[in-house]
Amino acid sequence: MPDIVEHRTLFIGGQWVEPAGSRTIEVVSPVTEQVVGRVPHATPADVDKAVAVARSAFDHGPWPRLPLAERIEVVTRIKDTLAARHQELAELVTLQNGSPMLFSVRGQALSAVGAFGTALAAAARFTEEDERQGTGGPVLVRREPVGVVAAITPWNVPQLTIAGKLAPALLAGCTVILKPSPETPLDANWLAGICAEAGLPDGVLSVLPADRETSAYLVSHPGIDKVAFTGSVGAGKAIMAAAAQNLTRVSLELGGKSAAILLEDADLSVAVPAVVGGTCAANSGQACVALTRVLVPSARYDEVAAALAAAFAALKVGDPADPSTVVGPMVTRNQQQRNLDYIRIGQEEGAKVLTGGGVPEGLTTGWYVQPTLFGDVTNDMRIAREEIFGPVVCLIRYEGEDEAVALANDSDFGLSGAVFGADARRAAEVARRVRTGSVTVNGFRLDLAAPFGGYKNSGIGREFGPEGLSAYFEYKTVNLPAPAQS
Numbered sequence: 001m002p003d004i005v006e007h008r009t010l011f012i013g014g015q016w017v018e019p020a021g022s023r024t025i026e027v028v029s030p031v032t033e034q035v036v037g038r039v040p041h042a043t044p045a046d047v048d049k050a051v052a053v054a055r056s057a058f059d060h061g062p063w064p065r066l067p068l069a070e071r072i073e074v075v076t077r078i079k080d081t082l083a084a085r086h087q088e089l090a091e092l093v094t095l096q097n098g099s100p101m102l103f104s105v106r107g108q109a110l111s112a113v114g115a116f117g118t119a120l121a122a123a124a125r126f127t128e129e130d131e132r133q134g135t136g137g138p139v140l141v142r143r144e145p146v147g148v149v150a151a152i153t154p155w156n157v158p159q160l161t162i163a164g165k166l167a168p169a170l171l172a173g174c175t176v177i178l179k180p181s182p183e184t185p186l187d188a189n190w191l192a193g194i195c196a197e198a199g200l201p202d203g204v205l206s207v208l209p210a211d212r213e214t215s216a217y218l219v220s221h222p223g224i225d226k227v228a229f230t231g232s233v234g235a236g237k238a239i240m241a242a243a244a245q246n247l248t249r250v251s252l253e254l255g256g257k258s259a260a261i262l263l264e265d266a267d268l269s270v271a272v273p274a275v276v277g278g279t280c281a282a283n284s285g286q287a288c289v290a291l292t293r294v295l296v297p298s299a300r301y302d303e304v305a306a307a308l309a310a311a312f313a314a315l316k317v318g319d320p321a322d323p324s325t326v327v328g329p330m331v332t333r334n335q336q337q338r339n340l341d342y343i344r345i346g347q348e349e350g351a352k353v354l355t356g357g358g359v360p361e362g363l364t365t366g367w368y369v370q371p372t373l374f375g376d377v378t379n380d381m382r383i384a385r386e387e388i389f390g391p392v393v394c395l396i397r398y399e400g401e402d403e404a405v406a407l408a409n410d411s412d413f414g415l416s417g418a419v420f421g422a423d424a425r426r427a428a429e430v431a432r433r434v435r436t437g438s439v440t441v442n443g444f445r446l447d448l449a450a451p452f453g454g455y456k457n458s459g460i461g462r463e464f465g466p467e468g469l470s471a472y473f474e475y476k477t478v479n480l481p482a483p484a485q486s
Helices: 044-060 068-084 086-097 101-124 158-172 186-197 212-219 233-244 268-277 298-313 333-349 401-409 424-433 465-470
Strands: 010-012 015-017 024-028 035-040 129-133 138-145 148-152 175-179 205-207 226-230 249-253 259-262 293-297 352-355 372-377 392-398 417-420 473-479
Touching: 010 044, 010 186, 035 086, 035 186, 044 148, 044 175, 044 205, 044 212, 068 086, 068 101, 068 158, 068 186, 086 101, 086 158, 086 186, 101 158, 101 465, 148 158, 148 212, 158 175, 158 186, 158 226, 158 465, 175 212, 186 205, 212 233, 226 233, 233 249, 259 268, 259 401, 268 298, 268 417, 293 298, 293 401, 298 352, 298 372, 298 392, 333 352, 333 372, 333 392, 392 401, 401 424, 417 424
Parallel strands: 148 175, 148 226, 175 205, 226 249, 259 293, 259 417, 293 392, 372 392
Antiparallel strands: 010 015, 010 205, 024 035, 129 138, 138 473, 352 372
C-alpha cells in the first residue's frame, strides 16, 4: 500500500464529489504514530446533500421497487468481491487500526464477508408479504423497507459493524448514509468503490467520515427514517435523545462487561484458551463482547489465576503486521491512556496485578498496553463495572452457582458471556440464567447467523440473522374483504 492512502472527494449517492468544506481527517497509525491516510471531513452541508439524494432514491428510485431477487444479486456481488479481496481489506484495516493480521483477516475482513453471507441467506428465505386469517376476515401482512438509514459505525471492527447494517438495509430496499468513525474511515471509502462496481444504483449509498458534531446533525435530520448505531453507551443515549425529536427508529449496539463463569468442574484446557481468545486476542481487547470478568470458584481460584496469568504473559505483543503477533496496539493514544488509567485505578482499589500492568518493554513507539490480569477483584470495583476496552481482565471469586449467576447479572451491561463446565447440559442451564444477549457454552463465539445485541445498557434491537434483516422493515396490515356469505 502507498505510504499515505488519500481521498480528496466524498462518496455521495454513488458519485465521488467535492466536499462542501475544506477540513480533512488524518488517520494516524497506532504502530508508527505517523499519518497513513487522509480523507475529507463531511460537513452538515454534505449531510443535507446526502440525505436529499438518499431520500429521492428511496421515494422515487428503482432500488426499493426492484424484486428482492435483483437486490440479492447486487448484494451478492458486493459479498463476492469482499471475499475475493479480503486480504487487501485486512491489510488496510491493520494499517489504520493496528489490528494483528491474524485478527484482521478472520475477525475483520472474513467476518464482514460472513455477515453479508448470513444476511443474504436470511433474505433468500424472506417473504415480503403473507396472508393470514384475522378476527374479522383475511389480512395481508406486508414488510416494507423502513426508508433512509443512517448507519453509524465504530473504529474497533469497522467492516463487521458496517456489514451488520449495510447488508440487511440494502436487501430490505433501504438507502443508506454510512458515517464511519473518524479514527478509521479508510476501509469505508474502499467499500464504497466496491459497492459502485457491483452495480448499486446511484443515490443508494453515501459515505460521510465526520466527527460527533456532524454525526449529531445527521441523526437529528428529519429526512432520516432509521438510525443504526454501534458504539459507546454515552453516544447511544445522545443518539436516542436526538432521534426522539423526529420519532426516528433506532437500533443501538452498545458496550459490554461480559462474564465468563467457570463452574467447579470446568476443564481449564478448554476454558483458558477460550478466555484468552475472548479477551486479549479479540482485537487486542478492543471488543464490546470481550469476556472481561472471569468468575471462578474460590476452591479453584489459585489454579485458574496461575493458568490465566501464564497464558496472558505468553501472548506476543508487537507489530500487527507480524503474523505471530496476537496483541497489537490500542487504536489511539487516548485509548492507550484510558487503559493505563484503569490499571492504576484497579491497583488503587486494592486489586492485584497478576501479570502485565503497563507498557510492554521496548515498545515506546506505538500505543501498546500489556495484557493485564487483575486478581482479588470484587464486583463493586470500577474495573469490574466500567468498560475499559482493552486487554485488561478481572478475576473474581464466587461461592456456589447461585452467586456466580448473581455476579454475572450484577452489571449495567448484558451483551455477551460464557459458561464453562464438564457437564455441558448443566452449563447450558446456567447460561439460560444469565441476562445477556448472547452466551457461549464451553467456548467464545459470535455467530453471525443468530441475533446479536444486548440487554440493559448494552443496547436496543438485534443485528445479524433473520432478526437483523427484519429490523429494516416496517410492517403494514392490509385488511382484505371478508368472503361473501353463501
